[in-house]
Amino acid sequence: MDIQKHIDKMFADYQENPALADFKEELTIHIDERIKGLVKKGMDEKSAFEKAINELGDVSVIADEIGKKKRQDVFSEMYMKTRNYITPVKSALYVLCGLVLGLAVILPLLTWYASGMVTGTVMVLLPFGMAAVLGFLFLGLMQETATREAMSWKRAIWYVLAAGLILFGVLVAFVTYFGMESVGPSNSAGVIDTYVYTLYGNKMFKQGSTSVVGAITVLMIFSLPGIALGIFLILTEKDRSKSWVIRQREEQMKYADEHFSRK
């Protein structure tokens, strides 16, 4: 039955400022003296407390008015304060994903210059690139920010699965399409020849029409379900904005309504 605690809880969502602190003190004293008055009239302390709290109504309306200006002052700051939400474990995971992304750039490049094979390059890119991209996606979705709540890890996994399917389909389709290359005439050619060959891949189109079919098949099998899953997830997405953002939005709507709507 701590009045102070109760009041603090009621205004927990509001930025503390001198005016709000002042109001909280005034309200605390009001409730305290009200309870004392009721007890003096013969009410027991517990019901007096409950009555006094009941009589308050919705004092957050007042806090809205007092807290408003302050909130706008820290508005930009609140948007920027993402750093507070990144824990040491999370930052380590971000760095790890960054390292894997680095490998996903360097290793395929090395493979490309060493062998000049598109297939081999993509094959090397596949595990590292996917791990890095999906890792960043997962961490990003689960990242709580100043304006947004974190997504649940279960839902984030579904997103990762969708993205993984799309990415896997595209990369494997690449490998399937250029699969002919290893037995094609460019195999013995130099790096530049292969590069030109890759650029004008339409030559391959005639040579390896079966691989085009294969590539499309792979795309259909993996990427299509991935896209479908992704669309489903995006359509069923809930608004994860934080309560203060929603309030801010409502206020702006109200303001726009009052000032710009024709009545």
Added chain:
Amino acid sequence: MEPKLSSDLLRGHTDTIVLAMLMNADRYGLEIYNRILSRTDEQYELKVDTLYSSYKRLEKEGCIMSYWGNETQGARRKYYHITDKGRIVYHQNMLDWEFTQKILSNLLKEEK
């Protein structure tokens, strides 16, 4: 039939009620609250948010001022003081109310 107090009707006049309470003395929040309760025979279920919203509004409009009292014993109290503008607003509201009351009574009468 028992008559019942229309809290809604009273709520619409909170600002004027507060100004009326301050016409002759500076008072603190709970004091005004208690006076309203006792003068309505505890019939009016006045919510604290209604009253304090009114204080904040009146203060913003310049009708009242507030200051912390320097109690030597007991809790600190925040007093409200009516300004000249507040007095003018009060008199205007009273005129408005008397005028409106006449018209309203007339409107509510059974037609013959």
